[in-house]
Amino acid sequence: MNALVGLFSTVAIAAGIVFFVAGTTGLLRFPDALTRLHALTKADNLGLGLIVLGLLPLSGSLGAALKLVVIWALVQFAGATVAQMIGALAAGEHPPSGGRRRR
Amino acid sequence: MTALVLDGGIALLTIGIAAWTIRAGDDFAAVVGFIAYGLVLTLAWTRLGAYDVALTEAAIGGGATGVILMRAGARVKPAPASRPSRLARIIVGALSAAVAAGLAAVVLLPPQPAPSLALDVREHLASTGLGNPIGGVLMAYRAADTFLETVVVLLALFGVWSLGRDAHWGGRPGPAPRPGIGGPLPLFARILVPAGIVIGIYIVWVGADAPGGKFQGATILAAMAILAGMAGLVAAPATSGRRLRWLLAAGPIVFVGIGLAGIPLAGAFLAYPPGFEKPLILVIEVALTVSLAAMLALIVAGPPERSP
Amino acid sequence: MSLAPFDAATLFGLMGAILVGLGLYGVVLLESFLRRLLAFNLLGGGVFILFGVVARRGAGAGFSGDPVPQALVITGIVVAFCATALAITLIERLGEEDGDDASGGGS
Numbered sequence: 001m002n003a004l005v006g007l008f009s010t011v012a013i014a015a016g017i018v019f020f021v022a023g024t025t026g027l028l029r030f031p032d033a034l035t036r037l038h039a040l041t042k043a044d045n046l047g048l049g050l051i052v053l054g055l056l057p058l059s060g061s062l063g064a065a066l067k068l069v070v071i072w073a074l075v076q077f078a079g080a081t082v083a084q085m086i087g088a089l090a091a092g093e094h095p096p097s098g099g100r101r102r103r
Numbered sequence: 104m105t106a107l108v109l110d111g112g113i114a115l116l117t118i119g120i121a122a123w124t125i126r127a128g129d130d131f132a133a134v135v136g137f138i139a140y141g142l143v144l145t146l147a148w149t150r151l152g153a154y155d156v157a158l159t160e161a162a163i164g165g166g167a168t169g170v171i172l173m174r175a176g177a178r179v180k181p182a183p184a185s186r187p188s189r190l191a192r193i194i195v196g197a198l199s200a201a202v203a204a205g206l207a208a209v210v211l212l213p214p215q216p217a218p219s220l221a222l223d224v225r226e227h228l229a230s231t232g233l234g235n236p237i238g239g240v241l242m243a244y245r246a247a248d249t250f251l252e253t254v255v256v257l258l259a260l261f262g263v264w265s266l267g268r269d270a271h272w273g274g275r276p277g278p279a280p281r282p283g284i285g286g287p288l289p290l291f292a293r294i295l296v297p298a299g300i301v302i303g304i305y306i307v308w309v310g311a312d313a314p315g316g317k318f319q320g321a322t323i324l325a326a327m328a329i330l331a332g333m334a335g336l337v338a339a340p341a342t343s344g345r346r347l348r349w350l351l352a353a354g355p356i357v358f359v360g361i362g363l364a365g366i367p368l369a370g371a372f373l374a375y376p377p378g379f380e381k382p383l384i385l386v387i388e389v390a391l392t393v394s395l396a397a398m399l400a401l402i403v404a405g406p407p408e409r410s411p
Numbered sequence: 412m413s414l415a416p417f418d419a420a421t422l423f424g425l426m427g428a429i430l431v432g433l434g435l436y437g438v439v440l441l442e443s444f445l446r447r448l449l450a451f452n453l454l455g456g457g458v459f460i461l462f463g464v465v466a467r468r469g470a471g472a473g474f475s476g477d478p479v480p481q482a483l484v485i486t487g488i489v490v491a492f493c494a495t496a497l498a499i500t501l502i503e504r505l506g507e508e509d510g511d512d513a514s515g516g517g518s
Binding site (some may be wrong): 121136140152176180206219259318405 | 413419422424429434436440441442444450459465466467471479481485489495496500502506
C-alpha cells in the first residue's frame with residue numbers, strides 16, 4: 001500500500017514537472033504575449049495541480065493537505081486574473097497577428 | 104547525494120540569475136531578474152532549514168521589494184548605456200573575485216566547533232512561553248533590535264514621504280483613482296482580500312510556535328491593502344490623517360511602553376516580568392503587526408502625489 | 412583548522428561568496444542608479460546567505476539552525492527593504508528633477 005502511494009506521488013509530481021518544463025519552454029520560445037500566456041497557464045494549472053496532487057498523500061495530516069489545496073486554488077485564481085490582465089494589455093497594444101518583437 | 108545535486112542546482116540557478124541581473128540589457132529586465140533571484144534565494148533558505156527566513160525573503164525580499172522595483176523600472180527612464188572601459192572591468196572583476204575568494208576561504212575553513220547560541224536559546228525558550236525559537240530571539244533576547252527595526256521602518260516611511268513635492272505634503276500617495284476600473288481586478292480583490300487578511304493573521308498567530316511571524320504576516324496584510332487600492336476598492340489615505348498617524352505610531356509606542364515598564368517591574372529595559380512574558384509579547388506583536396502592515400503598505404504606495 | 416565537510420551549508424556558503432562578488436562588481440561598475448541598487452541587493456542576499464550558513468552549522472539543541480543569526484537575518488531583510496524603498500524613491504525623484512538625465516550615474 002505504502003509503495004503504491006509512493007509510486008502515485010512520484011508519477012504525479014514527475015508529470016507536474018513535465019508540464020512546468022513544457023510551460024517554461026513555451027514561455028521562452030513562443031512568439032507573442034498571448035501564446036506565451038497560454039504556455040504559462042499549462043504550468044500553473046496542470047503542473048502545480050499535479051504536484052499538489054502528488055504531495056497530498058505525503059502531507060501527513062488533513063490540515064497540511066488542506067493548506068496545499070488552498071495554495072493551489074489561490075495560485076489558480078491569481079494566475080487566471082493576471083493572465084486576463086496581461087492578455088487585455090497585450091491585445092490592446094499589439095495586433096494579434098503582429099506579435100512582439102522584443103527578442 | 105541526491106540532496107547535494109538539488110542544492111547544487113539551486114545554487115547554480117541563483118548565481119546564474121544574479122549574473123544575468125547584473126548583465127541584463129535594460130533596467131526592467133534586470134528588475135524581473137532580481138525578483139526571480141529573490142524567489143530562488145527563498146528555495147536556498149528552505150534548504151538551509153531556515154523556514155522563517157525563507158518566508159521573510161519571499162514576502163519582503165522578493166515580494167514587497169519587487170513591487171517597488173517594478174514601479175521604479177516603469178517610471179525611471181533608462182540610462183544611456185555606456186560600458187566602462189575594459190581595464191576598469193578587469194580591475195573591478197579581479198577585486199570582486201578576490202573578495203569572493205576570501206569569503207569562500209572563510210566558508211571552507213570554519214572554526215571548530217562551530218559557534219552556536221542554540222543551546223542558550225533552548226535553555227531559556229520555555230520562559231518566554233513561545234515555541235518558535237526565532238520568535239523568542241526576536242521578542243526576548245534581541246528585543247532591542249526588533250524595536251529599533253520597527254523604528255527604522257517608520258523612519259523609512261518618513262523619508263519616502265519627505266521626497267514628495269512640497270505642495271503635496273500630507274496628501275494622498277499614488278495617482279488619482281480611475282473610477283470604474285473594469286476587468287477582473289476588482290472581482291479578484293473582493294475575493295482575495297478577505298482570504299488574504301485571514302492568512303496574514305494566521306501567519307502572525309502561528310509564528311509563536313512555528314515558522315511565521317509579524318513581519319511576514321504584516322507584509323501579507325500590506326499586500327492586501329495595496330491590492331484593494333489598485334482595484335479601486337479603497338482610496339489611498341491622506342498621509343496627514345490623524346488616525347493614520349496614530350495607527351503607524353501604535354506599534355512602536357506599545358513596544359516602548361512595555362519596554363519602559365520593564366525597568367521598574369523586571370529590572371531592565373524591554374525585560375518582561377516573570378509570568379507575563381507570553382501575554383505581553385502577544386500584545387506587542389498585535390500592535391506591531393497593525394502598525395507594520397500600515398507602514399509597509401504606505402512605503403510601497405510611495406510619496407504623496409496629490410494635494411491633501 | 413580543517414576543511415569543512417562538503418555539505419549543503421558549504422555549498423550555499425560558496426554560493427553566498429560568489430553572490431557577494433557579483434554584487435560588488437555591479438555596485439562599482441554599473442552606470443544606472445537602479446541597476447546599482449539591484450546589485451547592492453544581490454550583494455546583501457549573499458551576505459544574508461552567509462549568515463544562514465553560520466546558523467546551519469550552529470544547529471543544535473534540536474533546532475535546524477542557530478536561531479540567533481536567523482533572527483538577525485530577518486531583521487536585516489526588513490531593514491534592507493526599507494533602505495531599498497527609500498533609495499528607489501530618491502532615484503525616482505531625482506529622475507523627475509533632472510528631466511532627461513533620469514537615472515544616469517556619472518554623466
